[in-house]
Amino acid sequence: MVKGEVWEPSAAGPDLPKPHLVLREGAQSSGEAYADFTTVYEVWPYVERTTFKRVDELSKEVIGALHRKRFDVQGIPHYIEYAGTATEDIVDEEWDALTRGLRFQVYSLAWLLHAPIDPDPVTAMRLWSAERFPELQTNPTAWSPSNSNPALYWRQESTSAIEPTSWGSWLTMQLRGHIISPDVSIRRVYVEQVVRRLAIDNRTYMTDGSKMNFQTAAADSGYDPFGQGQITLTVKFGVLKDAKNLSFLKHVYFDEKLGGESHV
Numbered sequence: 001m002v003k004g005e006v007w008e009p010s011a012a013g014p015d016l017p018k019p020h021l022v023l024r025e026g027a028q029s030s031g032e033a034y035a036d037f038t039t040v041y042e043v044w045p046y047v048e049r050t051t052f053k054r055v056d057e058l059s060k061e062v063i064g065a066l067h068r069k070r071f072d073v074q075g076i077p078h079y080i081e082y083a084g085t086a087t088e089d090i091v092d093e094e095w096d097a098l099t100r101g102l103r104f105q106v107y108s109l110a111w112l113l114h115a116p117i118d119p120d121p122v123t124a125m126r127l128w129s130a131e132r133f134p135e136l137q138t139n140p141t142a143w144s145p146s147n148s149n150p151a152l153y154w155r156q157e158s159t160s161a162i163e164p165t166s167w168g169s170w171l172t173m174q175l176r177g178h179i180i181s182p183d184v185s186i187r188r189v190y191v192e193q194v195v196r197r198l199a200i201d202n203r204t205y206m207t208d209g210s211k212m213n214f215q216t217a218a219a220d221s222g223y224d225p226f227g228q229g230q231i232t233l234t235v236k237f238g239v240l241k242d243a244k245n246l247s248f249l250k251h252v253y254f255d256e257k258l259g260g261e262s263h264v
Contacts, residue, residue, distance in 0.1 A: 002021050005020035006021045007021070007022050014096065018047055019046060019058055024042040024044070026041065038226075040103060041080075041103070042102065044102070045062060046095065046097045047097060047099070049091070049096050050098070051098075059102055066080050068080070069145075079109055079145065080107075083103040085101060086100075087100060109140075109226070111155050114140070114156075119212075119237065119239065121154075121235050121237060123206075124204050125175060125177070126139075126154060132194075132201070135149060136152045137152070138153070143180075145181070147183045150181035150187065152178070152180075153178045154177050155175065156175055159173050167240060168238055168240040169239055170238050171239060172215070174233070176232060177194060177231030179225055179230055187230070191219050191231060195219045195231060198214050206237060210238060212235050212236070213237070214235060215234040216232075216233075217233050219231045
């Protein structure tokens with residue numbers, strides 16, 4: 001495409017061979033608290049000052065290479081989407097070139113890297129999703145955006161209640177479900193299907209075999225799949241106290257005067 005000619009603005013200039021790309025990073029947005037950040041990048045393809053058809057061709061190649069791709073940066077997954085042109089066609093008199101700005105939105109998906117604590121509600125929902133919707137991608141480490149195989153990922157949003165008991169505690173938590181697909185209509189269909197299945201099943205099981213009840217479920221298919229997530233699920237499950245390390249009995253004897261067994 002450009003044979004490695006990709007430059008930052010500070011290093012670019014009129015003497016660079018054409019075609020080449022100039023990459024500009026925009027301001028980062030913190031977005032959702034859990035989502036780390038999102039960033040807008042602009043890619044400017046520069047071609048010889050001949051015809052804008054060549055700008056069109058190079059722009060299509062750039063979009064095809066970047067749009068709706070997942071990539072990792074230092075082990076953190078990211079996702080990039082084409083967000084439209086940044087400018088109209090430009091004749092750069094100083095550089096004797098033709099160009100056009102292309103905008104791309106980059107999402108940090110650090111929340112996909114979930115560290116489970118057993119028993120883990122997110123793991124329980126991943127297993128439930130894989131069983132109920134085997135056509136969906138449910139493994140974040142292997143995710144690749146696709147219309148034919150959309151993704152369903154869960155994250156823990158908050159803990160709303162703790163009820164101590166003699167054996168441990170009941171926990172009430174809010175989870176968020178993210179249906180990810182390039183096609184909006186596919187996202188809407190699966191949001192509806194998942195919520196209906198949650199209502200029917202009413203519960204699932206955690207990795208230790210205990211029940212996790214679905215208390216309430218709500219959805220809005222218009223929510224950003226990389227922002228809030230479209231599905232809100234309230235779950236309730238129990239956690240046990242740590243087992244006490246009791247010593248073994250050293251001696252057992254029977255004493256009739258004491259009316260039964262005594263242990264020493």
